[in-house]
Amino acid sequence: HRDAAHRLDPLGDPALLRRAARVLGVGTTASGGADELLDIGDRVRFRHPPVRAAVYGAAVPGERRRVHRALAEATDAGTDPDRRAWHRAQGADHPDEGIAAELEGSAARAQERGGLAAAAAFLERAVGLTPDARRRADRAVGAARAHHLAGASEAALALLAVAEAGPPDEPRRARTESLRAGIAVAAHRGASAPATLLGAAERLAPIDADLSRDTYLQALFTAVGALPDWEGVTQVAAATRAAPPASGEPGEPRAADLVLDALSRLYTQDAPTAAPALRRAVAAGIGEDGAQAERLRWQWPVNLFAMALWDDAAARDLARDHLRLIRASGALALLPPALGTSTMLLLFEGDLAGAERLNEEARSYAAGADVWTASATMTQGGNLGLAAWRGDEEETERLAEAVAKDAAGRGEWRMVELGHWVRSVLYNGLGQYERALDAVLRAGADHRAPGVRGVLWAPLELVEAAVRTGRRDLASRTLERLSASTRAGGADWGLGLEARCRALLSEGEEADRLYRAAIERLGRTRMRVDLARAHLLYGEWLRRERRRTEAREHLRTALGLFTGFGMTAFADRAARELQATGETARKRNAGTAEELTPQEARIAGLARDGLTNKEIAARLYVSPRTVEYHLRRVFAKLGITSRHQLGERL
Incomplete structure (x- = not known):
């Protein structure tokens, strides 16, 4: 009994063990070889962990219930009511409303402490101990909701069946x-x-x-x-x-x-x-x-x-607080969309390493609870955004096709639109404006009805692509709808983006004023990628206006920002424009390992250890093309030309 008492209470509290032993009428002196099984010090431990499971498995249900009742009696109701309620519940052999009510109170306290999974367990046991059919069905709904939020959808569905079987x-x-x-x-x-x-x-x-x-x-x-x-x-x-x-x-x-x-x-x-x-x-x-x-x-x-x-400060604060709230509560079912929102904001801020860390978190959860079919597509979407921001055309197209196929099959229609918008960002960065326009139109950017339609940021890509392809009528129409939104928001992010887009459709002093206004407003926001793009567009416009000295200033700024972000396509576009002014973009000096992103460091380390691209891809759940892309960036950052040099530079 003493061994079973320890097996049924994971705290290993020696005082609790002795009190429970007295309730059971078992002496505190070791007997029956217990000394060979237990080590009783500041905590009670089994000397051989497998014995713990063996002791519990050897006990019949009646013995377990008896020990649970003893542990409940030995537990102070004032200082540890939840553990006492749990032991009472496990020791019960018939429905008991008093115990069920105690469990309900324990569930409420567990949820306030962020133990949603524990709350779900308390509520599920309360359902089984509720004698009244109507109250049992009501409690089953609450238990199902807790299991659903904790990421256990199968348990939630089973409890909903109990609820549906109750009185009408x-x-x-x-x-x-x-x-x-x-x-x-x-x-x-x-x-x-x-x-x-x-x-x-x-x-x-x-x-x-x-x-x-x-x-x-x-x-x-x-x-x-x-x-x-x-x-x-x-x-x-x-x-x-x-x-x-x-x-x-x-x-x-x-x-x-x-x-x-x-x-x-x-x-x-x-x-x-x-x-x-x-x-x-x-x-x-x-x-x-x-x-x-x-x-x-x-x-x-x-x-x-x-x-x-277009309130970037509020968006960032809300996204951070939402993630904190979800993690503190244990409501894992809500985590995928929250991670997706924060990942997107970090991409806008130019923090690709931070975005990658959140995407890795989503990937780790995808293999967890049975609800995580949701996070599979979210992780794909994060991979897609990272590939596009980094300027990897092959990987972006591969992932976009996979996202479109999987998301459509799951009925995630907004994710399909998001994939097209991400492609338009890539192609605007590459200067392939026809392809950018085709992609952004498929993202629902050219709608004419009131209210939000398609991806919120799609009109920005449409205006740039449409201007560059001679579709100024389309760009102008889209800009007016965008302006209604940005002016209603009244925030620097939105107003800066509106000014940037309006400058594309303007000439002379008006264009110059609008580009400067865009840079000033976006410079007060967190959205560093949008600021870098404003510098790039202004530099391109200044070069065409033959104001080469001024153009170089803004193109250098854009090149430095994009290079720091790791946004290769936009950086190359800025470098080409800078070269067109008569200045050659300076090559980066050989860098250090500290300049690598977390993903680049992981891939470089595996390549240094002799793994092939295919083996690295399998280890990190990415494609061989992604590995090749990251290794090219590693070589460029470290100033090396082969894998053999990785050992010296890392």
Whole structure:
């Protein structure tokens, strides 16, 4: 019994062991060879770890329950109520409402501490111990939600089946449908989820107004990712306008109500009309008010609102806080889109090494819980963005094709559009403007309806590509829609980008003024890549105006920034322009290993150790072409020409 007590309580607290032994009527003096099994010091440990599992496996269920009851009795309810509740639950041999209620309290405390998986375990055990069928079904929904957020979708679905088997109850049925739809979306089987959620929201309206509004919000949020056409998204957004009024006091809406209002306006109204609602929701998102569980439900759309307002500071703060909140809570099911948002912002900031670290994190999670079909495409998207930003044409096209195929198969239509937009960035960097224009048009940049359509940043690429290919009418039309958005936001990022695009369509002193304004505004933001592109465009314009001395200044700045970022295509474009002014871009001196990005350092180290490109690719889950690309950059940075020299330089 003493051995079993230690096996059933992982703390190894000697005092607890002795108290439990007394409850069981077992003496504290070693007997029966226990000294050969246990080492009792500041903690109780098995001398041979495999014996621990053997002792537990040899005990019959009744013995285990008896020891759990003894451990519960020996545990102080005031100082360790959760461990006591768990032992009571494991020691129970029949349903007990008192124990189930204790477990529910333990789950709430665990969730506040960020132990979502522990909370899910407490709630699942509470379901099994609840004698009343109606209450058991209600608790099953809560346990399913906790498992879903923790990344255990199979356990969540099993508990939803328990909930559905309970007595008829319309609010519970609606909550169950809502959660089942959310699980389907996480597993990318959610094309029908928006309609299911709208139906649940309508049924909930006369029963629970707040829950109905939350379900409308989930329906629209789901539609944005799951519906292939934007007209369908607009229809769902319009339907959310029929949501019942919030139940709170007038003038004091919940943060979720502000998010619902803003999200529906974002997809049905023009930017100036929607902007005030977006600002109110962003302000609520930046604040620290609200329970953790509620913030987890609506924080991600608020990140979108900050970007729609072109507020780079708010977007970065929200993205950072969202990741912190998810990690602290253990809500792993929400991690893939949050990592994707932060990765994209780091790319805009020119921090490719940071973006790569987040993408590696997404990849590591992709092999984890059963919900991680979601992060596979997110990781592909991160790889695609990194390849395009680095100027690797072959790898970008390979990944873009894979993303389009996989995302379409999973119903991730926004990811398909994102892939086309990323390609347009690459081809503008390479100076292949026809290909850039073709790609960005496929990203949904040339829409004419109110509200957001396609990738938010696609119009920027369209304006540049259209001007360079003589489609000034298309560029001008796109710019006017972009301007409505940037001016409604009123932030330096958006206004700087608008000035940069407008300068492309201007001449003479007006163009000069706009380029300078773009550089000034973008220089006050985190978005260093956009600043570098403004310097590049201004330098190109100055060269064509035969102002070569001024052109060199801006082209040197652009070249230095792009080289520092590791953006080869744009750096080469700047170098060509600089050469056209009559100045040869200086080659980099032989660098040091400290200049390598984390991925370059890993690949260089493996190549130094004798691995082939194919072997390195298999080790790092990338393509051989990606390895070759990184090795070319390593050789250039280190001033070497062969693998044999890596040992000297690393």
